[in-house]
Amino acid sequence: xxxxxxxxxxxxxxxxxxxxxxxxxxxxxxxxxxxxxxxxxxxxxxxxxxxxxxxxxxxxxxxxxxxxxxxxxxxxxxxxxxxxxxxxxxxxxxxxxxxxxxxxxxxxxxxxxxxxxxxxxxxxxxxxxxxxxxxxxxxxxxxxxxxxxxxxxxxxxxxxxxxxxxxxxxxxxxxxxxxxxxxxxxxxxxxxxxxxxxxxxxxxxxxxxxxxxxxxxxxxxxxxxxxxxxxxxxxxxxxxxxxxxxxxxxxxxxxxxxxxxxxxxxxxxxxxxxxxxxxxxxxxxxxxxxxxxxxxxxxxxxxxxxxxxxxxxxxxxxxxxxxxxxxxxxxxxxxxxxxxxxxxxxxxxxxxxxxxxxxxxxxxxxxxxxxxxxxx
Numbered sequence: 204x205x206x207x208x209x210x211x212x213x214x215x216x217x218x219x220x221x222x223x224x225x226x227x228x229x230x231x232x233x234x235x236x237x238x239x240x241x242x243x244x245x246x247x248x249x250x251x252x253x254x255x256x257x258x259x260x261x262x263x264x265x266x267x268x269x270x271x272x273x274x275x276x277x278x279x280x281x282x283x284x285x286x287x288x289x290x291x292x293x294x295x296x297x298x299x300x301x302x303x304x305x306x307x308x309x310x311x312x313x314x315x316x317x318x319x320x321x322x323x324x325x326x327x328x329x330x331x332x333x334x335x336x337x338x339x340x341x342x343x344x345x346x347x348x349x350x351x352x353x354x355x356x357x358x359x360x361x362x363x364x365x366x367x368x369x370x371x372x373x374x375x376x377x378x379x380x381x382x383x384x385x386x387x388x389x390x391x392x393x394x395x396x397x398x399x400x401x402x403x404x405x406x407x408x409x410x411x412x413x414x415x416x417x418x419x420x421x422x423x424x425x426x427x428x429x430x431x432x433x434x435x436x437x438x439x440x441x442x443x444x445x446x447x448x449x450x451x452x453x454x455x456x457x458x459x460x461x462x463x464x465x466x467x468x469x470x471x472x473x474x475x476x477x478x479x480x481x482x483x484x485x486x487x488x489x490x491x492x493x494x495x496x497x498x499x500x501x502x503x504x505x506x507x508x509x510x511x512x513x514x515x516x517x518x519x520x521x522x523x524x525x526x527x528x529x530x531x532x533x534x535x536x537x538x539x540x541x542x543x544x545x546x547x548x549x550x551x552x553x554x555x556x557x558x559x560x561x562x563x564x565x566x567x568x569x570x571x572x573x574x575x576x577x578x579x
Contacts, residue, residue: 204316204328207505211575214322217297219569223247223274224562225298225321227281227305228258231557234539235301236271238558240264242566246273247298249289251281251309281309285318293321299578301561302534306330322578324561325508329499329533335369335412339502341531348498350491350513352528353414359390362413368394370403370411380407381470383416397467417527419516422478424526425541426492427560428507430576431567435492436550437485438510438557439541444474475538479545484517484524491526508577509564510535510557535561 224239226232228250236246248258255277264270274296276289283289293300300323306315312331319327332340345352356362365385372380380403384390390413397403425438447469451459480488491513500506512532517524535557541547548554555563568574 207579210322214574214578223296223298225300230303230305230537231535234558238562240271242562248272249276285314327579348494356413360387365416367416371407419518421516423514424488425512428496437546439544441475441538442478445470446473477540477543512536
């Protein structure tokens with residue numbers, strides 16, 4: 204495994220007047236580039252061939268100042284970023300890399316932890332903890348933090364209430380073929396149908412997580428922990444748009460039943476919608492985030508650096524409003540529109556994006572000679 208001290212020394216050796224901000228071309232790449240560009244950094248998008256024109260053409264930096272992507276590196280596949288010549292190019296350009304969801308969709312964690320000798324903004328060894336089959340994963344951290352998450356059933360035979368079975372698609376393992384069940388019989392019937400249609404694999408089903416289904420208003424709390432200021436900030440709140448689920452729930456009940464004869468609900472991330480919250484729960488949002496940060500500092504030192512999100516629902520099934528966390532993002536969430544919720548504006552005077560907040564943190568770290576503290 205790459206030693207954090209080696210990465211810190213590398214970052215410290217960079218030309219501080221010519222830092223580049225690097226990001227994979229996808230997920231939240233444009234948000235990162237826009238924020239970095241606004242604060243004077245050169246931007247680099249590492250793209251996969253066949254998916255590069257968003258960065259090489261539509262949002263490239265123009266001579267008249269438009270655009271936010273200064274340079275692109277186009278690879279046959281994203282995982283080629285760990286090749287020595289690509290890493291060397293990034294280091295020569297004094298690159299600090301911003302990791303996002305693509306890192307765990309398109310990479311082997313071991314490659315990033317052991318072979319990617321480029322400073323990453325954030326804590327690189329926490330990214331894998333989003334997975335549900337690794338030690339000290341998100342469930343472990345939530346439990347240690349005292350944050351409620353759905354009850355996990357050990358066996359399908361234990362199903363005696365409505366549950367959601369979190370299983371990956373057969374074709375695209377990073378996407379979801381989740382399904383609902385209310386009994387063991389229901390589980391068997393639905394899983395066997397998905398297996399017969401080759402929508403899931405037996406191996407993926409065996410590794411699936413079975414969670415109680417919590418009824419509530421779904422919402423994501425998006426945070427930023429500044430190690431420079433030792434302070435937690437709320438960047439904004441949003442909710443997900445998922446296909447084909449969102450299309451189904453917009454139909455009248457009788458038409459839903461008719462459509463469901465021919466297709467099954469899918470929960471594939473398509474986008475997000477900004478969602479404001481009552482001011483009365485802001486303190487609760489902060490308390491949840493602070494508990495999580497402290498737990499990561501104790502269990503996975505140095506803990507969370509920069510962006511993360513607690514995603515779930517506000518439930519009221521115990522007579523009080525309570526956040527139930529379904530998922531944790533240990534990096535920048537893929538929802539740039541959080542800047543259109545007011546939370547960061549209450550602190551900074553105007554709402555700012557994740558990309559801009561990351562750039563401000565890197566800028567301050569350079570100015571205060573604390574760049575070692577923000578990279579791994």
